[in-house]
Amino acid sequence: MINMNIYLKPFTELSDVQTVKELLEKQKNKGYYELSGITGSGKANLVYGLADGSHSALLIAADETAAKALYEELSYYRDDVVFYPGKDLLFFQSDIRGNALTIPRVQTLAKLSNEEKFLAVTTIPALMNIAQEPEQWARGIRKIKTGDTLDINEFGNILVSEGYERVTQVEQPGEFAIRGGIIDFFSLTDDEPVRIELWDDEVDQIKRFDISSQKSTEQIEECVIFPAAEFVFFQDEIKSGIDAVKADYEKLYSKYRKSMKTEEASRLKKIVEEVLWKLDDGWIRQEAEVYLPYFLKKYASLLDFLPEDTLVFIDEPRRMEEAARVAAEEFFDSMSRRLEQGYILPRQMELLLQENNIKSSLLNHTGVLLSTLDSSGKWIKGREKYHIRMQQGSSFNGSFDMLVSDIKKYKSRKYSVIIVSPSHHGGKRLAKNLIDAGVQAFYSDNIEYDIKPTEVMVTYGHIRQGFEYLDSSFVFISESDIFGTKKKRRKKVKYEGEHISGFRDLNPGDYVVHENHGLGIYKCIEKIEIDGVMKDYIKLEYANKANLYVLATQLATIQKYGNASDKKPKLNSLGSLEWIRTKEKVKTAVGEIAKELVKLYALRQNTNGYIFSPDTEWQQEFEEKFPYEETDGQLDSISDVKSDMESSKIMDRLICGDVGFGKTEIALRAAFKAVQENKQVAYLVPTTILAEQHYNTFVQRMKDFPVNVALLSRFKSPQQIKKSIKKVKSGEVDIVIGTHRLLSKDVEFRDLGLLIIDEEQRFGVGHKEKIKQLKKNVDVMAMSATPIPRSLHTSLVGIRDMSVLEEPPRDRQPIQTFVFEYDDELVREGIQRELLRNGQVFYVINQIRIIADVAAHIQELVPDATVAYAHGRMNEKELEDIMYRFINREIDVLVSTTIIEIGMDITNVNTIIIHDSDRMGLSQLYQLRGRVGRGSRTAYAFFLYKKDKLLKEDAEKRLSAIREFTDLGSGFKIAMRDLEIRGAGNMLGKEQHGHMSAVGYDLYCKMLNEAVKTEKGEEQDIDFDTLVDITLDSYIPTNYIRDEAQKLDIYKRIADVSTEEEKSDILDELLDRFGDPPKAVRNLAEVSLLRSECHRAYITEIREREGFIVAKLYSKAKINADGIPKVIEQLAPYISFQADKKEPSFVIDIQRDSKIKKIPTIEIMRNLATTIIRETIGNK
Helix, strand or coil: CCCCCCCCHHHHHCHHHHHHHHHHHHCCCCEEEEEECCCCCHHHHHHHHHHCCCCEEEEEECCHHHHHHHHHHHHHHCCCEEEECCCCHHHCCCCEECCCCHHHHHHHHHHHHCCCCEEEEEEHHHHHECECCHHHHHHHCEEEECCCECCHHHHHHHHHHCCCEECCCCCCCCEEEEECCEEEECCCCCCCCEEEEEECCEEEEEEEECCCCCCEEEEECEEEECCCCCCCCCHHHHHHHHHHHHHHHHHHHHHHHHCCCHHHHHHHHHHHHHHHHHHHCCCHHHHHHHCHHHHCCCCECHHHHCCCCCEEEEECHHHHHHHHHHHHHHHHHHHHHHHHHCCCCHHHHHHECCHHHHHHHHCCCEEEEEECCCCCCCCCCCCCEEECCEEECCCCCCCHHHHHHHHHHHHHCCCEEEEEECCHHHHHHHHHHHHHCCCCEEECCCCCCCCCCCCEEEEECCCCCCEEECCCCEEEEEHHHHHCCCCCCCCCCCCCCCCCCHHHHCCCCCEEEECCCEEEEEEEEEEEEECCEEEEEEEEECHHHCEEEEEHHHHHHEEECCCCCCCCCCCCCCCCCHHHHHHHHHHHHHHHHHHHHHHHHHHHHCCECCCCCCCCHHHHHHHHCCCCCCCHHHHHHHHHHHHHHCCCECCEEEEECCCCCCHHHHHHHHHHHHHCCCCEEEEECCCHHHHHHHHHHHHHHHCCCCCCEEEECCCCCHHHHHHHHHHHHHCCCCEEEECHHHHCCCCCCCCEEEEEEECHHHCCHHHHHHHHHHHCCCEEEEEECCCCCHHHHHHHCCCCEEEECCCCCCCCCCEEEEEEECCHHHHHHHHHHHHHCCCEEEEECCCHHHHHHHHHHHHHHCCCCCEEEECCCCCHHHHHHHHHHHHCCCCCEEEECHHHHHCCCCCCEEEEEECCHHHCCHHHHHHHHCCCCCCCCCEEEEEEECCCCCCCHHHHHHHHHHHHHCCCCHHHHHHHHHHHHHHHHHHHCHHHHHHHHHHCHHHHHHHHHHHHHHHHCCCCCCCCCCEEECCCCCCCCCCCCCCHHHHHHHHHHHHCCCCHHHHHHHHHHHHHHHCCCCHHHHHHHHHHHHHHHHHHCCEEEEEEECCEEEEEECCCCCCCHHHHHHHHHHHCCCEEEECCCCCCEEEEECCCCHHHHHCCHHHHHHHHHHHHHHHHHCCC
16 A cells, blocks of 8 residues: 555455455456445545555446535545536526536546546446547647747637637636737636737747736746637538538428428427527537537547546446436436427437446446445446445434543454544544543544554544444544534635726726716717827717717726616716706715714724633634635634624624625624623524524534524514523523514513624614614624625724625535526426425516416426415515425425525525526626525526517626626626625615715715715815826727727726836736737826826826916915925926916926927926925925
8 A cells, every 4th residue: 555544554454455456456357346345434435545556546426416425525535536527418408508517527628638647526427428539629738838839810719619718808717818919818727817928929928817917927838728618629520510410400390391390390490590500600619519419420428538547436336327227218208308399409319328338438447346235236247246344433413421432442442543523623622532531542633643453543634424444443433423414624715806896897888977077878988189199088978969078097087887776877967067966965965974973983982892802712613613614704804803802892893795605604703702701692683584594503503512592583482482581581591593572672681792683774773773772882793795895895994893705605516507598398397307306496586466377387387396486575474484484395496586585595495497587687696596506416597588589688698697607707796796886775774875876886985985084074185186188199009909898997007007116017017918018008107107296296287289388286285385486496487377266377388498399298297296296395
């Protein structure tokens, strides 16, 4: 054995395992050896032992649940384990679908093709998916190194043919962009995208770059590009495939017509003609996948990608064979029905390989048949039979005494005992507790330790369940055996996304707000020449088709209009007083809210609260039991909450973040901290269902500690509630969770130390007054599921502390996403598929008047299912009863309006079907889709639209953007922006929400910020703009940056330049991303820097016209007027000063002397700005 660690040592004394391992290593003859007696987590341990030392191995399970469990367990032992999921072929003929499964499948193919060491885990249905032959797929693998020659246009076409999508800016895997001589691409197999810079047609530099900043991070010498799809086709193969589709279609269409099957013929014609149009138009990736048999000369499977000496492990052969039979039957039954009805062409029946194909491929390898009982399958017979005696570990159900007793028995039988703890701290504590109980135990992180019989070692690691090797006297005990089920820690993934970055997401037709002119529509960027000088202007349209042209360098005065309402806003008229009046009205309103906020702030600052002690060992142990890796946002929020609790001020903190971002864990840790100091915790939630869910979570997480949790809600009997209230008063209950029942007069606390409020904005005014009474002297932590944006956050800093969770849960199970035209057959199949795996289904329809009819129709489609419906107009008791039955799995399909969007967390619901999805907003679709995929199974989301309905362009864009949700890319950012605006409305109340709609979200935040500063007595920044209009070509040429959204974004970035260093940084970034900046772009950066310097000198406008430069000063400038003569004296004789009250200005005559004519305007103005600052501001 290689690497004799504690997980491998048991095998040295198991003769059958040693024999099998030697036979596998020799691989003299192809064939399989039977090994029975294996159980539970011991299976993964045994595979790890037998595969140790081999370069490649494949483990095949019967179904996805078993495969995922084995994949997770094997990932504890080694880091080269990959999972190859199966494709759901029955739903692949959709209009749009996500690539959640493509990524792991392509990653597996890449690893196998790259001859890397691996252990792949898959299922028998996944092996039955047809694939392209390895050598055909490998044509798409390209190695590029510096010095290579590359034709940029040809390379772009190659990337498209290999499944990459061309975009203007690369943001997620499977995308590429070309700008001039720069190629950016993001391979599905890499963590970071790559940038290739060409010098003519030679590769000059290859760099990795950061997805959020788009800046290069490191230089590399070469890169490997793998296909972004599971097949690679050349043009002649595509043409041949299209011809084959046409031929089969014409034959079947003619057959239907002759048989008078007009409906089937019509359906087939519509489907196939649309597909052919897409194929002709270059949409090869998705369409060819559905019609794959027409494009492949020979079928292959994952097995054909395996190196010849790959060891194959088959988990429970009989079960695997049964799963293959069921998968084939289900597929062929469903596809036969579709063929009869005109949905598919004949050769699409071959998308799934026959069982015999898989069987013959498996027989080309050497491997092991693993089973619990002594049984081999019909496909493959074991050459020789071997057996080991293994037992599943005991379950101690939290009884430490039982654990001690069992360990003593093991020691008396000369066993080596290894206890595996997922927490270093918890492991050390357990070892100490065992010593205190009279068991000689020790803790060590060294898994290479040579453990002896009778020794008891506690170590850090992860196994799902314990197991015992009877013949080698080894026992492994997991923490879940001692304390209950434990989940695997998710690998930490850094989230590189960002909030919407202003103009990156501005498109023609979007509403914008100009601070001086009000609400208009952004039309385009127009290049205008004035006096021989070219500049870019932003064209805005106002009421009555009036146009306003704003210099692109003045972008700071424009913001994208943000408003949560779906109503179209009213455009302002140019030159009218309407906008000024609106701004004044809002200014008065934000002044009132600022007063209220500052008053609250002062009250909090003058009162002392309870000071909690620093974290204890118990706190550390409790936190280590959290089964996932915390996100950075969670860690920061937890740290903030603890700092508040340990200080003398009364905590009033708001935790903001979307559903599932980890707010509950923060509440759990704060509650546990409070309870340790004999303080009570009240957890207030808006609904009975949420109270029940939180109660179960708290009980589960705290079951290993002496913490009493009670629930006050309608689901408890009056006697139970009375008993709980009595215990709360006496202090026997540590944590009480409840709805508004918690606020009743009869609920009294012995010593309340922490109040946690979930979704505070959902409580009525009366309840809020009671909450205020409770709040007076206790620490308060409120939580909101709608994220509060940074801009509003800054307005409220110091008034109400806020922690914002911005990182999405990246490691949930992938959600397979499909967009379909509505079809009864597909709905029936989608529901049936979920029910067969004992799951539940959400069916969302946002029309209350027809919801009962839709539920009845679904009941007809799936007569064996229990179907119910729910909507927001039901009375609270009726609605909660339905939800309660659904949570308890008494209902299979819940037909519901979008009320499910607000926080139901049910792990057994893994299919969501959304009716008329084209009528919903992007953020709503994102939220609804997030209701599934919370368990360990693959989830399905079906977005349906009406039959024969021509989708509006924006609806089509929204549904296409669903694909991006698979990777939480830019679609996620847009959805987050929608949610932020809604969240701001919730937080500020109904009246303020109206004011926000009047001026737009960004301007509202700016005004609120100013009002808060005024109320606090802080000095306000003087607010004015500086316009620079000089005779210098300063713009971004179209041939330098073609994409208008990117161009706007860069204009905004250049407009923010205020120092030489920032100017240098932006020019370096432009060089990195777009190539060498032309003269006009360099001028633009110079103009921006000049504007910033002139702004510091209180100059509002610089205009160069017919031999004169006029520099206007801000009328309220805080300058020393005595210094003005000194400015004139130093720049004489070419300068004069006009002391106008409204617009004082300096005038420079550049015609008077040939010397000054030669000096660039920028230099003259910089000199003036520097002199003004030195003589009039510095002397102040």
